Amino acid sequence: MTTNAAPPTSGTDRFLAAELAGEASFLIARARSRGSALANDRLAPLGLRVRSYSVLSLACSGLRPTQRELAEFLSLDPSQIVALVDALEKDGQVQRIPDPSDRRSKLIEATPSGAALYARARALTCEAEDVSLGGLSATEKTEFLELLNKAAFPIG
Amino acid sequence: MTTNAAPPTSGTDRFLAAELAGEASFLIARARSRGSALANDRLAPLGLRVRSYSVLSLACSGLRPTQRELAEFLSLDPSQIVALVDALEKDGQVQRIPDPSDRRSKLIEATPSGAALYARARALTCEAEDVSLGGLSATEKTEFLELLNKAAFPIG
DNA sequence: ATTAATGGTTGACTTAATCAAGAATATCAG
DNA sequence: CTGATATTCTTGATTAAGTCAACCATTAAT
Numbered sequence: 001m002t003t004n005a006a007p008p009t010s011g012t013d014r015f016l017a018a019e020l021a022g023e024a025s026f027l028i029a030r031a032r033s034r035g036s037a038l039a040n041d042r043l044a045p046l047g048l049r050v051r052s053y054s055v056l057s058l059a060c061s062g063l064r065p066t067q068r069e070l071a072e073f074l075s076l077d078p079s080q081i082v083a084l085v086d087a088l089e090k091d092g093q094v095q096r097i098p099d100p101s102d103r104r105s106k107l108i109e110a111t112p113s114g115a116a117l118y119a120r121a122r123a124l125t126c127e128a129e130d131v132s133l134g135g136l137s138a139t140e141k142t143e144f145l146e147l148l149n150k151a152a153f154p155i156g
Numbered sequence: 157m158t159t160n161a162a163p164p165t166s167g168t169d170r171f172l173a174a175e176l177a178g179e180a181s182f183l184i185a186r187a188r189s190r191g192s193a194l195a196n197d198r199l200a201p202l203g204l205r206v207r208s209y210s211v212l213s214l215a216c217s218g219l220r221p222t223q224r225e226l227a228e229f230l231s232l233d234p235s236q237i238v239a240l241v242d243a244l245e246k247d248g249q250v251q252r253i254p255d256p257s258d259r260r261s262k263l264i265e266a267t268p269s270g271a272a273l274y275a276r277a278r279a280l281t282c283e284a285e286d287v288s289l290g291g292l293s294a295t296e297k298t299e300f301l302e303l304l305n306k307a308a309f310p311i312g
Numbered sequence: 313a314t315t316a317a318t319g320g321t322t323g324a325c326t327t328a329a330t331c332a333a334g335a336a337t338a339t340c341a342g
Numbered sequence: 343c344t345g346a347t348a349t350t351c352t353t354g355a356t357t358a359a360g361t362c363a364a365c366c367a368t369t370a371a372t
Contacts, residue, residue: 024300054182063173106291148180
């Protein structure tokens, strides 16, 4: 038996001492990488990814977003929304509905099938979130979400 | 004058009521998108991006990481590290040093030029972080970083 | 000494991000 | 109303990022 007193953490723990480990951009990138990998794994059986899931989620919100609004809210390029909605629409989960007040824009709404899919997907992403944030207590989790919200929506 | 009592926030604020707005994966994705866009803009004049910056940062840490360690710590594929180190090395900011204890692996260390570049880059990313997390008070910021750390490094 | 495992590298391939331009519609100035 | 300007969605091109399998050199295990 070697002098193996260290717990089986990770092997790169010594880099926690580096300046980088204190920078938000790095920590967010790493948290996102882990979290979205988890969520994507769980969503895969449903034919969804975190991206398409987020579009489906807003399509299910009853708020009838336009594609432009989806792009802004999700921090994506409008052309990316086109591709995401195309895929969901071809799959019958979502519909493009002509905006009565502006014939340029299209309202994105979930079909019944899409709503059912979302219900299942939502359970999976919540599960993934629980795993992903497993290191946080319940109160820490809510505090974290609150601060994340402020970071994600600066002025608003 | 229309009944425009709402402050000029964003135009998509109504989606804050959607379920999605309470999910960590979405909030993290959005925070990262905003944050890394800010950081990339500031780093661009130095010929860096957040990715290459993070490699340079660890190369400047004095911890002499191997490429494998960089990949693990940064949640990147080893082949991505190759490309990042290639670019930094060709630019003279970083060196591949043969690991005396394992001739397979290479230790990544910053050159003096790389260290100088990092000093300037670090100032810019800190500045970007201040802007990015401008919605948080000082205490909230430290609390946020602490929670982010727990989310980014679950067990460790 | 053979076998298996690891670290770096390359190449192929898929997905994501960025950007410019076009068609349809809406808004605004005069 | 008319012409100029802006907006929405769309397409296409281009670059960056992520994923994966295979290879060589080396190390570790049997």
